[in-house]
Amino acid sequence: MNRREEIIDVAQRLLEVEGPESLTMRRLADELGIQAPSLYKHVSGKSEIEAALQQRALRQLTEALAGTPDLPALAAAYRRWALAHPRLYELSTRQPLARDRLAPGVEVEAAAAVLRLAGGDLPTARAIWGMAHGLVDLELAGRFPPGADLDEVWRRAVTTFSASRAPDPDGRVGPGAAGRAGG
Amino acid sequence: MNRREEIIDVAQRLLEVEGPESLTMRRLADELGIQAPSLYKHVSGKSEIEAALQQRALRQLTEALAGTPDLPALAAAYRRWALAHPRLYELSTRQPLARDRLAPGVEVEAAAAVLRLAGGDLPTARAIWGMAHGLVDLELAGRFPPGADLDEVWRRAVTTFSASRAPDPDGRVGPGAAGRAGG
DNA sequence: CTCTCATGGCTAACGCTGTTAGCCCAATGG
């Protein structure tokens, strides 16, 4: 059990420091001083390692988001974590989630935070989530032109959602203390 | 020259129909009735094929976006194209753009459209772009819960940006030449 | 008509990947 954790640890370090092309079963084994096939005594395959890393990533991201008082702070924390752990973020996003392996509530927790800050409106919360993910993804993929002022983009993105306090058609308007906080 | 086009054609079909794991040099050669090494007489490597597919994807996406009169139509066209060509969209996004190979103006053109619909404000245009990409990316990766009403999410996203006609704090409502909103 | 040479195939092979089969040693527990 302990060896498994050790394997995941080394895998994370390898991924974050040397990039995904270095996260190889043989390389991983080398780093642990054993042979590649021995890894399979602790782990079912590479995909399990990746799933574990995804789980870690989501947990850490969630923790980084915890306690942010308003939308600007939440957005800033999201972007900050993603830029600090780009490979981990990318890995965690390029997989169908593996909901079964996921510690229950990890994602729900983060989602709840966004939802609260979105004034309780689920579609708005998801739109915000999508925007945050999209901006990070484009930035990490290097798809913005070199000189782009991304701080300003995020500021604009956040203020747009802060300004228009979702006029819910069915009247369920979150009075959301957070609503005005960032405004 | 013609054979090269044929190769890219088959590669696109293979990618779109059977998925990225089937887009293999040997499989591609099989499909063309030749041996894998013969492909290198027309193409420098797999990465060149992928770059060509990325270029095609961006061109087609741009065309799909052309002529959309307003933000809702633009967003709908964006999402529609991405969902119709998921593998192509994914491939085109998981690469640093290959700006050199890109037909000049292809992306700038699309960027200009977004910029115009964003009232000429560059950061807002980029925020919109990020949101559209993020929502599509999350949807394609299957990261929304099964029952999520994504139509509603997009509606909310679009109306949010439509509602708040960016009141720039310093009055800088850029007439902003279409320079480059996209990267 | 012949010679040359580029075009576009071919086979063999290399080094890499994830993964499986099967062996073996050491420690633990009845």
Place this chain on the structure above:
DNA sequence: CCATTGGGCTAACAGCGTTAGCCATGAGAG
């Protein structure tokens, strides 16, 4: 004292992208 099992090992397989080098065909030049 013996059995079981945990955790290592080597050998090997199939598949990946890619390179080296050989050979047939066809077109243009002398």
